[in-house]
Amino acid sequence: VAGAIGLPFPGGTLSEPTSVVWGIAAPGATSGVTGIVGEAPKRPRLSPETKGGVVCITGDSKNASLTAAKRAVDAAGNAMIGGAGNKILAVAEGRAEVALMHFGTSLWDTCAPEAVLRAAGGKVTDLFGAPLVHDPSRPGGLINDLGVLATGHDIASIDAKGRDHAAMAAAMRSDEGLREALLKRFTGEASNTPGANEAQATDIARSLEGAPLEASWVGERIAETLCGGQNDFKLTGYAAPETSAIRGLMSDACRLELVWDGEGSAAGMPSTVFYKKVNLGDLEYARTKSVTQPMKIARDVKSAGVEAAFLACEPVASALAAAGVKVPRCFNADLRPREDDPIESSFALLLEDFAPQQGWRSERLLSPSQARASLTALARLHATFMPAAAAARTDGKPNEDVLLAGVTAAIWPSGAYWQPDMQPASQMTELAQIWRNIHLPNFEKAFAAELPKDVEYASLGDRLQEVAVSVGGESHPFGLDAPSGGESDGWAARWRTVIHGDAKSANIFLRENPDEKDGWEVGLIDFQWMGFGLGAVDAAHVLCASCDPEALGYDETGKIVDERAGSALLDHYYSELITALATNGAAASVEEAAATWTREEVQKQYEAAVLDMCRVVFGYQWVRVKASPETLAANFNSMNRNSYNKSLPNAMWLVGECDALLKKRAGAQT
Template sequence: MSAQGFLATRAVCSRIYPRRAHASHARRVVAMAATTEPRTSIAELLSSCVDAARKGCDEIRAVQERRAASGALASTRKDADDPRSALTEADTNAQRAIVNALKATWPTLNIVGEEEDEPLDPSLARQLKKDVCDVSSSPPIASWTEPTSSLTVFVDPVDGTREFVEGRLEAVQCLIGVAFRGRAVGGVVGLPFPENAEEPIIVWGVAQPGATSGVSGAIGGGATDVPQRARLSDANDGLICVTGDSKNESLAAARESVRAAADVVIGGAGNKILALADGRADVALMHFGTSLWDTCAPEAVLRARGGKITDLLGAPLVHDPSRPGGLINDLGVLATSANASKIDPDGRDHAALAATMRADPRLRTLLKRYVGEVDSGGSEGAGARASDIARCLRGAPVAASWVGERIVSTLCGETADGEDAPFTLAGYVAPEEGAFRGLMSDACRLELHWEGGDAASGGMPATAFYKKVVLGDLDHARTKAKTAPLKLSRDVGSAAVEAGFLACPSVLAALNDAGVRVPRCFDADLRPCDDDLIESKFALLLEDFAPAQGWKQERLLTPSQARASLTALAKMHATFMPAAAAARVGVDGDVGEDELLSAVTGAVWPSGAYWQPDMQPAEQMTTLKSIWNDTHLPAFKDAFKERLPELGADVDTIGERLQDVAVDVGAASHPFGPGQAVPEWAQKWKTLIHGDAKSANIFLREDASAPEGWEVGLIDFQWMGFGLGAVDAAHVLLASVDPQTLGYAADDIAHTDPDAPVKLMDHYHVQLCEALAANGAAASAEKAANIWTREETQRQYEAAVLDFCRVIFAYQWVRVKASPQSLKENESSMNKNSYNKSIANAMWVVKECDAVLKKRAAA
């Protein structure tokens, strides 16, 4: 695929869209540009951290030796009321030795230490080794480098200072962690006083972002890997949970959520997490005063050994010193070992434990300063919360004050600041019900609580919708980065397209005039990363089509719902066709052709629809025959015989016949791609298409006055771009409707009305012509039908059917391992397309493909 096949990420994401006509706020766009700055080897840096930790351990042991000889240890408290804030000369001496050596070896490295920074001491500026850690077992890690500016080293010279002061030396550790763009990737845990060893042991681990394991090892005391130690409890019927002696009520609630067979109190943040890596325990909980330097190093070690760490609510810890909330892990820490789910009697993994905690009202008090008083503690609003999703792109919970300001600013045109704001949001609730955790995005509904009783009458919404794409946190995105990097590039562009489209006021005004409902965009935060696409992040705060307002989604569309949806799409298509835009030129108060179409051009894909050839691997065009013969024919053999007997042996050649025309129908269905010469016939049909009009992206609300009795709202515009309207209409029939809409009887077997799809396309064409007449593109619907004919619409539909079948057969059915059994298992899915969850729909797709191929061959 050529580079022209995509909108360049920077071109899409760094564009500042026009200010809203009714609100003085511009879209916030933050771009991380590609860079040629020096890069650092992670393995070499980790080796230096191991060497530095040895120096730190030596300083700690030296202080202990002097203490043993004199019987005294000088210490103070940073917080007079907190024994955990003890500070000794071991802390300052160890940090001085570590930081000076690291700075001498890596002069430009960003280092964050627990103790206050001191001027560098030249006498301690020794070069550290860079070849200590053997990562040869993992070539990707061995060759791994990152821009130096994207790395931060966190140093806790003495983790467990309180334990050191009290003489519990086995709990004392020296921690040095390496974070890459906020993710803990390398960790060194120095044990100055290890059990059964005369010298310090330095444990290290490294794991790439998103990896479920990595490489670990140990140096000193005869160890070569994380020493496996005896279990902390004799309990053999469940989890061992380690925690501190805090009496905090929220921490107690978290312990109850774990339901461990044994709760064991041990000191030191790093010691607790290391207990999971070395086999002593299975779950670790930490109080709300630990800092990033407490968790960075042990998280990396635990991740290298297959474990996982988040805050108590399941969101990743962000090891970034500039993050909102500062350096404190104010939402606690939950860590689990690699084997926790195997040991737990209920088989709960890390995600399940975090979900349990999100459902506990006692833990909602942690969110009070972010979400407001409306969802803090108590038993009101029973049910789990999606508080792991409702996070800003820097990891902190979304602030109610920010949500309110964005909404009021958009709707009222006010700055919405302090006492001048016409309305104030008291808080919000993010219920788990209605949340969406997808392969490439997460989203949740925010139930809004406004101060005073006049907000509703003033037009303030009761809910909003928050959609977040943090690619680095999504397993599917990381897999795609390795196996299909071009698709990841496409996905990054798609997130920017949706934000750009929804933030374009002239476009939304035109749709509103046409009676097409799309959500208003209250805020769009785009943070692309050109030099590492997987680190790109996007967030949208949108108007919500809420159930409380009568909106709903259907698993598959009924006949009336399908017609209503086709009507909405036809109105949208008519709005952006050249003749319609030209008809508006010079009309007072309306948008002229140049302004509207240039705004659209700057916001969307030059050619819409995710399945178009420019957005798919080229081999889809050449592998259809083999995939059909080797995969789909065997998988659906019995279904074809039972449900499509009329096809006979013709079913065997569908893959071959489709492959023969795949290139031609792809070009015919998507004639507006970059670098393509647009055929003359296509120019008058060029319009804006949704590009993924599946049932999950269509909201419906009963309305007797609306077409077909349904008001339609469209969402998810990631694949919005220029195209042929019939492509959207074909997608509705192929992917979104129930079998009865396609003419099947209630048993989903007998095809009692085979003309039903034709009638749906008739309906679409009629609605398109009426909309073109209504917006001035034609003098009447009849004259519109003479210009944009039903026959040509049918030809476009048929090409679209074949083109879409190409991506179904060559990719989608392969990816989901489609079979009658898999379709049955997916029957209740809301998000999957019809041919992946209904055998009747799947058979109709095959039947329609065969019919169109035969018609094309006979022409």
């Protein structure tokens, strides 16, 4: 991103030669290179009477919204100068820390100055923190109708409250007057929703062109999906409370609280939806990763497209609903992949919401009954897409199955983020060294105190490294970049199905329902790593990453009291799988299903999957989180981390299970 600003009168008089200030920064970078052609002007700091603190510059507009924005900045000093470029340049030169533009500037006024300021380490957005999108199709055209906020590189160190650019924008989003004046024409009337009076995630609730979502559009998408093209339901407004916002490294999301007209409210139209937006080109983390880890950023970009395409596939949604597998209904999918430049890909999804108001919740870890309910949902998912189920749907012609064709076009050829083809090859060769030099010193006291005496933890890294390649191939037998041959021939072909690929507790929503066998309805989210694989891999992930210690046989003191608890969960998964296969016609009866897809085979797949999971946990994840008993304790309350990264009993269970399975494998080969 490059820009140049010509200064015909750099010192304010006609006698001085002209100069040109320029800046250039890599896309998404927080700084770059600046320079000047000609003599650098020696211009004083604005508001010289201000002794310390932030200086904010604006024009002479008396606009009430601009006044409110100045109030949110709460600067120590204020100054007025003309010209959008002049204001932003003053911030880049350090003569002020904040510049606010009125609501009539155009993108051509701000584009070159933005490049110069970004190169100097500053930032430019609209008042609410959303990027200025240079897209001629943007509703509202090329006008910066939501104002402009520009801040210098050192704003946080100078501001009396220590606020950076993001915090300044958050202050704007908290200002009810600003929201009313600038956003109500988009969001409509939603003053009676629970979150209407708090700060709003108005920087997230945007189209891919950068404009705020319009209430009429949101309502039309929902009503058309639920009721068909002809309906009289009208959305009068929405709120996007900041408390619901998720600002991730690779995506942003928020809940929209909806207000329908009388008919829509009476008809039971949804009171909330979930909006998820992936625009990697705007995220510094993604830009940096594209340089430092190009293999992983290409993978991450593809994963965003996988989730969007999966949720947008109507045949898949219908089939899963029929099987009793709840995933968010997709009301709208805006998919813009860029194969020529993947990081410029963007996706936006308007989804059904597993909202707390409807009784849904996620758990830090899954209780025994919640683990069983989750395994039931996964078993039904797996059974739906197995080849025998496709054959049953098509009178023995699975290659003609519309459902299988639809999902194949949407998901990874091989699912699960930790599969060897999605990880560096060094994970296979450095396990022994990492275990010996890092994990053994960090955990040795805990291993000695917590593990059964027969667990040979000292040599575990060496033994796991010896089988890492083998168990990786067994657990993920289908090709990622090209077919492996196992898709249609060999032992794995009849087990080939669609797997979730990241069935951690944070991706499982639960709602109490006494009519369900284990008392819970299950809703699955986050399908970025969904692809073809073995169902036992998902089941193993639930046991390794998602279960509460009680579900694995521990008591409240952290001691194992039921050594068969893990096996019982796998028994439950298998029972639900063969039941679902009999129900969907893949087998004539549960007995026939059990004879065709045996428990012994599931056990072998599970064992390889656990060992393969240990490869990525010990070889990468524990290194990344600096795992130790102390860090696990510090992570205890985390909702998003996997169990072995926040619970010492779970970590010990995984080490013990790894040791037992390595010994079993070694014994079978002698």
